[in-house]
Amino acid sequence: MSLHDPASLRTARLWRPRRVVVTAAARDHAHGRAILARAEALGLPVEALPGNRLTGLRHPDPRRAYIEAKSTLAVVVAPPAKLKLQPIPPSADWRVDLAEGCPAHCQYCYLAGSLAGPPVTRVYANLPEILSNLASYVGRGGVTSASAERAQEGTSFEASCYTDPLGIEHLSGSLSAAIRHFGAWDAPVSLRATTKFAAVEPLLGLDHGRRTRLRFSVNPVAAGRFEGGTAPLRERLSALGAVARAGYPVGLTVAPILPLPDWRAAYDDLFVQAAEALAGAPDLDITAELITHRFTPGSKTVLEGWYPGSDLPMREDERSRKFTKFGSVKYVFPPELMREMRGELTRSLAERLPMARVLYWT
Template sequence: MQTTDIFDGIKEAFLPESDYKPYKLWMPKRVVITPDALKESYGQELYERITGHGLHVEIMKNNRITGLRGATERETYKIAKNTLAIVNAPPSTFNLRPIPPSADWQFHLAEGCPAHCQYCYLAGSLSGPPAIRVFANLPSILNNLHRFERLNQHTTFEASCYTDPLSLEHLTGGLEKTIKFFGEKENSYLRFVTKFDAIQPLLNIPHNGHTRFRISLNAEPVAKRLEGGTASVPARIKALRKLAQPKEAGGGNYPIGIVLAPIMPIPDWKEHYTSLFDQLSANLDFNCDLTFELISHRFTPGSKDVLMEWYPNTSLEMDEASRATKTNKFGGTKYVYTKEVMKELKTFFEQQIAMRFPQASILYWT
């Protein structure tokens, strides 16, 4: 189905949640492919797959993607978020970077995401118009990973630093290839996180326990107000249950993870997050391999500037005066909650998890 308006997803996010309505799969308005990408076997596969969805794929004259800029930043955002570009990842991406505390290394199947989260962490990480770029040289990207494997030790690879890979899977099939690839590895493990729910095609593929499928969740008011174009929270929880269920019950038998992010002390936050935990307890009522990652909201001066251009009317709180500052190792500043607020939040979340999911581990709080 063709997306007719950039805010279709946002309207969807405001529907009542009682119906568990699955997310409408994203269809870009414009798809382009570069000549180099088309030379790749996976590039040709993408071309076939996407035209098979009834979308026209424009072949560019050279390897530069043009036509992404509008008259204003808002216009540029709108054009870019409706564009899928099939390109080759540049050579620099083959030199992997560590990504603590989430994993040993990060690598990328794509960059950009069709959703409209008003706190989106990509605002601080990617530059230029936020078009969605899928990498046609995926086989080379995967074959490069062995260079970073630790000898006779588990090595973890994170694939969602610059994208939400499930949001694109119906168009790319790249996640399926990647999960299968890791399924054949001895000591390498894949991790990624999503706010989408189209998991069905991935339930029966041979992951061999080497993929931790994580779902990002939040309190209902945060998701409804700030996470435009994503699957609803109940739909994500339903997907999580299915992913973790054993094969006999029709599930995917995946190790799963819950990423609670970004945690925000909104009015009545204890009540809203308790209600989220209630839903989780009701749906994960069986033994499963479960981890939690707890990430409080933060922003940088740079990410705030970009987000204010993308979402000028946002109600997201980014008030420097009410925050504490942290300096990273490169001298950059980020705004986090004050020590007192952090302590209260951390205590609450740790207690809830210990009480409801004593078998689960909390990987980190930040």
């Protein structure tokens, strides 16, 4: 398959939840009703809940609870706490949640241990309220708003901290709405979204005003092995090229970086393929974010319950123990290995994609 093949975008795999539930409050919102209409048009079973509580999702077997939750889409109203935005360094000034939860099955999932309850994908019906709330945060923030190097991004809002917005876009329509909102917004602002999916065709004709940066999470040693339910790596790279040729600023989110066998050659080949996919993109604006694998004791426990038998390397005796800014423990690679990986990847990236700006290594 060519990395410039448009047919791969039209045939990209779309998530089909086994169960769609909608709360009473979500049905009061036009965006919520539009989500239901999309689900019904796809022939998905839709259940209208009598109230606003999600029920029937817990199971004594954590693996069974995981499977049932991961196959459920819940249309709900974002609680008031979601309108009080949190900073999200080093990615962006502020985190804005269009949804919470993700249909992918990544064995290293960064949401494990972060979200309460079963990992249901919740999409928010009160999207206009969420988007209109952003105006009060313009000019504030500690990442792009306070950085000379990234000042051209304006006040930045990250939409993929707790979800993969493209993975559910065919049902939610929320990412397209946010892109149009930012494209029409006469202010120094930008939207950021990361994805492991490839169904970008609905985004290509949007009036984005170059205010949305679409980044693709890519990992040659993890895709196909630890990233179940996602688009194949070559489809993601093809989608990267398509949105770049549609004028979007783009990015590579290389995560989680893992020193598995032949990792040097694998990451180098990744950047070669990315350069091929981006060939011919006008006014190319591309960034790279380099994120190594890490885990906490809590996330490891959750992930081992979700993915028993996984060979994802999570041995504490092979890691360095660090503390987060909140005082909790996390396990990262030892300093010498971190320096080696950083040197190899940044060197290869500079050689294969010299136009890419590295935003951070972590």
